[in-house]
Every structure is written in structure tokens, then in C-alpha cells.
Amino acid sequence: MMHIRVVLTSLALTALCFPTWAFALDKPKGEVILTVSAPHLDHPNIAETAQFDLPMLEALASHTGEMETPWTEGKVKFSGPLLRSILEAAGAHGTKLKIIALNDYSAEVPVEDAEKLDTILATRMNGDTMSVRDKGPLFLIYPFDKDASLFNEKYFSRSVWQIKTIEVSE
Structure with a gap:
């Protein structure tokens, strides 16, 4: 009985210390709309990339914001996964x-x-x-509704639409 407790405690500590061992990114079941590549991904699901279909992306931690942008008329509600959630899912x-x-x-x-x-x-969108x-299918949106200082050319130039790929580098 004591031996079983020691083994279970060791397994629990290992899972806490090495959470990436416990995470695997599923393969997309539908049309791939985003591919993430990097010199090393902790969670690749197809070859050396992390590929996502729409349901996979929409299952990640997300955010909704209602805002005006230079590319739309009036206030528009955008929703989708947080960029950091996608990077974490891909490792x-x-x-x-x-x-x-x-x-x-x-x-x-950056x-x-x-x-x-x-x-x-x-x-x-709405x-x-x-x-x-x-x-679409993906549009990088900054939280212009939360921080008016982002409403400038620097962040507009980073707001890519019709996104297909994210390449991560050092």
C-alpha cells in the first residue's frame, strides 16, 4: 500500500513539474485555417507544425471586444481566441x-x-x-476598445487580416 502511494505521489509531482508531457494538440478534423511554425514547438500535431481548424481555435481562451477600427464602419464586435492562447496551445x-x-x-x-x-x-465579426x-478567416485585432493609445499606425500595421500562418522566431 505504501509503495502505491509513493508511485502515485511521484506521478503527480512529475505531472506538475513537466506539464508539457500531459498536453497533446489534437489534429484538425476540418479545414486547416491556421498553421503555427517555429524552430521548436512543444505541441506539434502535423509534422513539425501546429495546425488548427476553426473549432480548435474557438475552443481556446478567447476575448470579445466592441470597437471602431480604420477598416470597418461604426462599432464592430470582434471575437476569437487570444493570440497568447494559440501560442500556448502550440507550445x-x-x-x-x-x-x-x-x-x-x-x-x-513582438x-x-x-x-x-x-x-x-x-x-x-458581429x-x-x-x-x-x-x-477572414482570421484577423489580428488589438484591444483598441480598452486602450486608446493603441489606435495608431504602429498597431494598425500589425493588424493583419486573412491570416494563414504564424512563424515564431527568436
């Missing part, structure tokens, strides 16, 4: 993100923006999934 580590759109437009975004701001990859025509 991506680094200091820079290269956000790449379907048309190969890209912007460099990882700090994901860690310190409630940046989201919007999957929905409750509806975002089509490619409406800047």
Missing part, C-alpha cells in the same frame, strides 16, 4: 512573430504584444464567422 516560444496573410502580406509582431495585450485572432471577403 511556441520566441520573441518575434511573423504574421502571414493569404496573399503573402506579412507583418512582424511576442510581447500577445503576452501583455489582449490581442485576438478574430474568427467572428457574431458571424469571417469569410475571406470580410477579412
Whole structure:
């Protein structure tokens, strides 16, 4: 009996010390709309990348914000997973993100923006999934509604739409 307690205690401590051993990113069941790559991912699910379909993204910790943007008319409600939740799910580590759109437009975004701001990859606008025509399937949205100092060209240039890939680097 004592031996079983020791084994169970050891297993519990191992799980606490090494949580990445207990986490596996499922493979997408639907159309892949986002691929995350990095020199090393803790949780790849296809080859050396982390690929996500819409249900996988919408299952992550998310945020909703209602705001005006330079690209929309009036107040618009955006919702989607927090960028930091996506990076955590992939097990991506680094200091820079290269956000790449379907048309190969890209912007460099510091990882700090994901860690310190409630940046989201919007999957929905006013409750509806975002089509490619409406800047979807994913649109990097800064919390312009929470912090007016973000409403400037620096953050506008990082707000990529029609996102397909995030490359993480040191």
C-alpha cells in the first residue's frame, strides 16, 4: 500500500513539474485555417507544425471586444481566441512573430504584444464567422476598445487580416 502511494505521489509531482508531457494538440478534423511554425514547438500535431481548424481555435481562451477600427464602419464586435492562447496551445516560444496573410502580406509582431495585450485572432465579426471577403478567416485585432493609445499606425500595421500562418522566431 505504501509503495502505491509513493508511485502515485511521484506521478503527480512529475505531472506538475513537466506539464508539457500531459498536453497533446489534437489534429484538425476540418479545414486547416491556421498553421503555427517555429524552430521548436512543444505541441506539434502535423509534422513539425501546429495546425488548427476553426473549432480548435474557438475552443481556446478567447476575448470579445466592441470597437471602431480604420477598416470597418461604426462599432464592430470582434471575437476569437487570444493570440497568447494559440501560442500556448502550440507550445511556441520566441520573441518575434511573423504574421502571414493569404496573399503573402506579412507583418512582424513582438511576442510581447500577445503576452501583455489582449490581442485576438478574430474568427467572428458581429457574431458571424469571417469569410475571406470580410477579412477572414482570421484577423489580428488589438484591444483598441480598452486602450486608446493603441489606435495608431504602429498597431494598425500589425493588424493583419486573412491570416494563414504564424512563424515564431527568436
